[in-house]
Amino acid sequence: QAPEKLKVGVIATLSGPPAVLGQQIRNGFQLAVKELGGKLGGREVEVLVQDDELKPDVAVGKVKALVERDKVDFVVGPVFSNILQAIVKPATEGGTILISPNAGTSNYAGRDCNPNLFVTSYQNDQMHEVSGKYAQDKGMKTAFIMAPNYQAGKDSLAGFKRWFKGDVVDEVYVPLNQLDYSAELSKIAAAKPSVVFVFLPGGMGVNFVKQYRQAGLAETIPVLSTFTVDESTLPAQQDAALGFFAGSNWAPNLDNPKNKAFVAAYEAAFGAVPATYAFQAYDTAMLIDSALKATKGDTKDKDALRAALKKADFVSLRGDFKFNTNNYPIQDFYLTKVAKRPDGKYQTEIVSKVFDDYADAYVGSCKMK
């Protein structure tokens, strides 16, 4: 008698402008499952994909459906922090394991850390800290920093400033989904900083990068960034983004055989270069696989399952990877730079390693051991 199918619910944003990110998560996860022969930890797996529409209450409904109707063993998702905040309680309350392949907010790393929540990406601040540390290390004197006016934006600039001790000439918060950056570009041109740091995810990044280039600033003032130039936006930014820097925990050209194979397989399957979202989802599948192997496919014994997950006994595409006590990763971080590949596609490439085995700053306030 065959064991019951394992059920994994994937919840990601699949509509609206950020749909591309959700798709990367879904694709990355499914690619891994396919490579594992449709099985995780030896069990046949059924993947149920849900669109959270970037609406927290919709996400709550969808997660409840996954947990209560579909009785999934794992929920994987979401893309965005505000959705994570909404779904942690309904997803984990009944003992189901929630694994976030992207969003990693500070509260769940610290005060609200949760034994049923695992994060396979990073603590958000860390990505921004990379740029701050790099700017500091390079002895840059003045910085102009900019982010959208919402929580994640404020966290990002705080993250940058945590390491950058030079002079911040201006700290600008723009309205979410701003289209035109002429005003800010004029400010930058007037301030003449040594470096610009921005966190402008999605379409905002595309608009900013194009306009920055068109204003002729790209030749004179370097840009450090997070989630502003990555493989999800590069097809739209193209040459305009060449030479822009970004902080990351991974890049497509990260030199290890598993990663090379992953990038090639992803491109073959989906016709696009994967971004961090895809690889983190891939790793998430591998994590589940490793844990189920350890428990021999059992998901009933939650303590055993959690322990097995925490071991993170798999080879991550990013190389070094282990969980901290708060279920957030300890990993390396790099500065990457946008480049054009010989085949005409664009990707970020590693410039230097900025942090080694880096843990987040909030773990201290997490009571879990």
Place this chain on the structure above:
Amino acid sequence: MAEPILALKGLRKQFGGLVVTDSVDLSVAPGELHAVIGPNGAGKTTLINQISGVLPADSGTILFAGHDVTRLAPHERARRGLARTFQITSVLPTFSALENVAIAVQARAGSSFRLFGDAAAEPALNTPAMAALAEVGLAERADVPAGHLSHGEKRALELAMAIVTEPKLLLLDEPMAGTGREETARLITVLRRLKGRFAMMLVEHDMTAVFALADHISVLIYGRILLGGRPDEVREDPQVVAAYLGDEIEFER
């Protein structure tokens, strides 16, 4: 003579460079039917709009029942007993004829902030409304949505809505325009019956009606009162004939 129910002093209204009413002085005695006649565009409707508060007056004062109402909002004037009809038919098109009149009764009754109770079933509203409809000859059409009435029927409905509020002064802007011969005759009878109950100011181009009803006629030309007087005086006045009545007055009936 008793204090006038309405007294206008130096009323003026200007649209851009166009002076439409110009220092109009006029008074209406209680119970009087006061007709205002004058050529098209003379400012009659504008005058009614100013009195009812739909348009603010540029200068001048409006005394109504002894109080200065020049700066009051339209609904406040209505509450004090100033009712009007519109030259361009203005009813509530999706309401039935009965409901149109019933809401006018409700306006008089006040207490419209009642959140409960089925208004459509209140005899206190419906009985007087029905009576008014009968008076203007629309009893049979009580349940028809006002929007579906013919033009002439709407005119009659307007009048029913106005009289049911039992105002102190009723401003009538061409009530006979668009009504047929028979209906005109009936409206004249209705108005004659109402005469004395309250004062009325009648703007009308139907001279049969004006001369049959008016106690006093004021002639408004280019925004100014040319003259005022008893109907027979006005009818004979050569200036009025030249500017308004014309030589071949249609006294057909």
Place this chain on the structure above:
Amino acid sequence: MLTVENLEAGYGETPVLFDVGFRVAAGEVVTLLGRNGMGKTTTIRALMGLVRPTGGSVALDGVPVTGLPPYRIAQLGLGLVPEGRQVFPTLTVRENLVATAAARFGDRWTLDRVYDFFPRLAERRGHLGSQLSGGEQQMLAIGRALMTNPRLLILDEATEGLAPLIRAEIWRGLSRLKRDGQAILLVDKHLDAMTRLADRHVVLEKGHVVWTGTSAALAADQTVRQRWLQV
């Protein structure tokens, strides 16, 4: 020129016209008489195509036009002065006149001639339709229909709200038009003026034609006058 036969029409589920038939010959002036709500306006709307007839036919010079869209019927030479004026409120007086002007059947009516006919409109040419007094709007509606140079001019209560002087002017104007050979279909309440002007009359009662005849016959026939017109 215009032939209406067995016309039936209504609004939604309510029939209003049951059996309406009459003719207007070239150069003739015909009136529709009847009390309020008897279906005069509905007849006009039906023959203009503004209400879809449910039965019967309308023909212009023998060509059936029943069921054609209103603009096609208008292009065939019907010019309408609608009940209740319906001037375009957001257009100036001049724009109201020229927007739909046409010279399909001659160009007797030009802007200048309309201004001559209604000097008041010339004075107000820059005003918006909504800023006119009721009577001025009525003049504008008449002028607008004339500017389409129609073969048959249809006037639905065109003297409503006009001062006696202007009204008399209109009647005089209409007889001038008649003399020039203009065919006219007329709805109004001024019976004497109409009897003087018109050749023939059609009396409607609850959607049926109950009487037709010449002005002389109407003047003579006391029963019609009393029974249907309450005179």
Place this chain on the structure above:
Amino acid sequence: MSTTLLVVQVLNGLQLGVLLFLIAAGLTLVFGVMDFINLAHGVQYMLGAYLAVMFYGLTGSFVAALVLALAAALAFGLLLEAVVFRHLYGRDHLDHVIATFGIILFLNSAVKYVWGAAPLSLPVPEALTGSVALAPGLLYPVWRLVIIGSGLVVAVLLWALVSFTRIGMLVRAGATNPEMVSALGVDIRRLFTLVFGFGAMLAGFAGIMIAPILSVEPGMGDTILILAFVVIVIGGIGSIRGAFVAALLIGLVDTLGRSFAVDILRLFLSSSTARTVGPALASMLIYLLMAVVLYVRPTGLFPAKGR
């Protein structure tokens, strides 16, 4: 805050304003003048951008892409009119809302289905890349100047069309009383069809012109739609002049607000409070502006008369 920076930001504000007008132009025509609430304006704008990207990919020429995309946008507008809008003339505004909302859902999703969810881009035409120095140290991208130019041309064109041509008169007349226009011998439906097509083309044109500076992505028209509505409402519905002035006003207020809100607030508040309040205020500024304008003038700056 130096004077030069102030001048530059004023310029930036004006250019944002012209850009907003370009986006709102088609909406002013169809909604303001024809009185049809076309929520699909935003997706038509998006479609213009996508079509341009597609045709650019096929032909490699911006001009060819522009022409083809305009033609396609027109064709699509006419199709939409024939299939959907035609049935809704003379209906309540709310019927327009729900039907065109349906079109938004459909097109946003269809575009994703056809072109994928990832943002795309359209390069600036080769000859118009680079910047010019308006003043020493003040570089302005040439393409921005082209956008400003086309915005101004559209403004003048539209204004002339609506105010002075017979078509303009008939459209305005038809907006308030189509039945009467028709009864006077004008095929108002055909005219409406044409106007719709033209409106769709204007929306597409805005999309094409702006694509080189913005990201072309599903849903890109949604925020724009609201902005465009804000523009024509502040200006006074039906007034092209009003829309133009309002667009400039919004551009200025938004840009100056974003640039100087924090600095100005710092005059009254502590620096850190200014930092938190300033940006929040800046995001609300255009809505605040709209509320204030409508409070003072409930029918916009240049109310259409006679409605």
Place this chain on the structure above:
Amino acid sequence: MTLAAVPDETAPATRRPRRNVVLPLVLFALLAVLPLAAASMSAGYLLDLFVRVMIFAIAALSVELLIGHAALVTFGQAAFVGIGAYAVGILDAHETNDLVVALPAALLASGLFAFATGLVCLRTKGVYFIMITLAFGQMAFFTASSLAPYGGDDGLTIHDRTTLFGFAVLDRPLAFYYVVLAVLIAVHLFCRALVASRFGRVLRGAKDNALRMTTLGFRVYRFQLAAYVIAGMIGGLAGFLLANATEFVSPAYMSWQRSGELIIMVLLGGLGTLHGAIVGAAAYLLLEEWLAGLTEHWKMIFGPLLVLVVVFVRGGLVGIGTALSAAVSRRLRRG
């Protein structure tokens, strides 16, 4: 303004709003027995889904009250829902979550906001009203987004559902379900009475012809303001329930898209009938749920569906029912 001879059937021919009793009764009966039927299936999920449907139905009712009976097309109703929700969330963050505090707080906050903004908004009409309510909705949205102490844009998790005198009555899904149903029925009855009352008649009159109402002596502004505040409080009530249902509050509850959805629900169901709002909310959310389960591109189906409903059915989904029953009775009459 109608082209050619389309009879104006939108103008109801009845003297008062059609007092359809059957349909609402059937709706409520179905909702009442649903948990019994659901017991065999995945009960928790279905209950959650229908709790959501009912909460949105309450919010939609508030919109219907304004649009359908007062011609006030509000594009900012989500703000009131959000304010109601935030009242619960903020109190919870301060460890106050008893009904006696939370519910009045939610109602008061939304009512006050409605009063303050209504004073301004009601100066305008038509599309201007639509846009100015949108403006205030957006301001509420941005304010909530910058409430850093309460999670800002990320939102705020509610630790405990509202209690009644300390008893956690809402914690049991079934109890919560029936509480929401009871509130829905109560709101529906309230709106029904309101619409039929003298007050409601003044609102409808103002919708038909505001100038006429003014010259009859009604101060239309006041009536509309009262209606706006009532609707705002009903919105706040829905927000109170929504916060408890999702155990989370977020500025996203106040987004303009959400306000737009509420309008669409009302129109989809059929304007002018109160139960239409309930039908519309249910149809919108259930269709969304069902179609989204079928394909990722479900909006490509959903969009055209909306268009079809508008183009071919007058009066929304309820209109289909009315048209069908009219056709049947005509058949019957003919024999």
